[in-house]
Amino acid sequence: MTPSTGLSTTLPTRADVDRAAARIAPYARRTPVMRAVVDGRPLVLKLEQLQLTGAFKLRGALNALLGGPRPARVVTASGGNHGLAVAAASALLDLPATVYVPESVPPAKARRIEATGASLIRHGSTYAEAAAAAMAFADAPGSRYVPAYNDPLVIAGQGTCAAEVVAQCPDVDSLVVAVGGGGLAAGTVLGAAGRPVVAVEPAGCQALHDALAAGRPVDSAVQSIASSALGATRVGDLPFELLRSVRSVLVPDAEIIAARDRLWEEFRLAVEPAGAVPFAAWLAGSVPGELACLVVCGANTDWQPV
Known part of the structure; x- marks a missing residue:
């Protein structure tokens, strides 16, 4: 650990997620879930875009x-x-x-x-x-x-989102999250209570996908409509260690935009492109299980009045 930055190389655990939940409870929102049926299939949406600041990162x-x-x-x-x-x-x-x-x-x-x-x-x-x-x-x-993702306290804090999902909807059989540097996905692995985690990235902005292919974090290109939120050039070392066994899925920008628009048209959920990435993977049939929970996150965009 370095004195000025406080960075640690210790992997967090589920117990760290539980401690994080107690710490942040006076400040962070416990965001709601929405059960829905889309194209004849049930799913759960974790409405994390309603978090203070519009994203799980708080x-x-x-x-x-x-x-x-x-x-x-x-x-x-x-x-x-x-x-x-x-x-x-x-x-x-x-x-x-x-x-x-x-x-x-x-x-x-x-x-x-x-x-x-x-x-x-x-x-x-x-x-x-x-x-x-x-x-x-x-x-x-x-x-x-405070690193964006390569820090055990940050990862544990992000894991509280998945822990809430499991408490709110224990029948969920997989959790789906968008990935940039890997903090949310790694925390989700810890908080999911053994459920499979699907890590979704835009094609062309795929630091985790490239790291899994290489067997270690590597530099990756950043070119996507969702790059302002998911544009890490390299997945974090700590998240990578927790993400070695996740299912990695890529979705193209066109499908991300279509998913974002559908979230608005069908549910009146206004999210930035990154927030629609898990839904794009689910719509493409890339998510296993009978009842997936998609973490919908990222509401920091400008909407032009008509």
């Missing part, structure tokens, strides 16, 4: 900040949703925060990060470049760098 950010000594300042890097989560968690805990984002950050996400009172710094063209600058900035006593 869970991990809160657990990271509550699970260790109180820092003097908080630093992170993000394509958008994680940065907003860390900024919001810091505000809830009355901590100053600095968020580095790529220059390509969507305006809606940048605006919401700044609205929390955090300092927003645009740096580089990719998440990796923003993260390198953020970690350099965090190299000072009292700073807590």
Whole structure:
């Protein structure tokens, strides 16, 4: 563990997920589930886009900040949703925060990060470049760098979403999540109580899929309509260790957009493209089991009035 960033290489466990749930309960929402029938098949939707900040990432950010000594300042890097989560968690805990984002950050996400009172710094063209600058900035006593996914406290916090699903719908027989750097998927493995986990990525933005093929995390291209939320160039080392046995599925951008539009037309669920990735895989018949739960997550987009 390094003094300035607090990074650890210890794999989290289900017990860590349970501890995370207790820590974050006063701050995070317990999001609802929706049972539905689509094309004659039943499914469950975990409406995590209704989480504070519009994404599951608040869970991990809160657990990271509550699970260790109180820092003097908080630093992170993000394509958008994680940065907003860390900024919001810091505000809830009355901590100053600095968020580095790529220059390509969507305006809606940048605006919401700044609205929390955090300092927003645009740096580089990719998440990796923003993260390198953020970690350099965090190299000072009292700073807590909160990684987007490669941190045991973050992973355990994300696992509380799956633990809620299992408690809300014990008849669910698989869980389906979108993957960027792997934090949510890894946490889902821990929180799913032995149920299979399907990890879905956009084709062309597939860090986990490439890592599984190579047997280790490798650099991967980032080119997708959902890259602002799922655009990790490399899956995290800690998530990868927990994800070696998951089912990996790729979906093309056209199917992601069709799934996003269908979520709106049939359920009036307004999500960004990343939030529709699990539904795209389910519609394509790539999800096993009789009753899957799809984690619908990511509501940080702008909608133009008609």
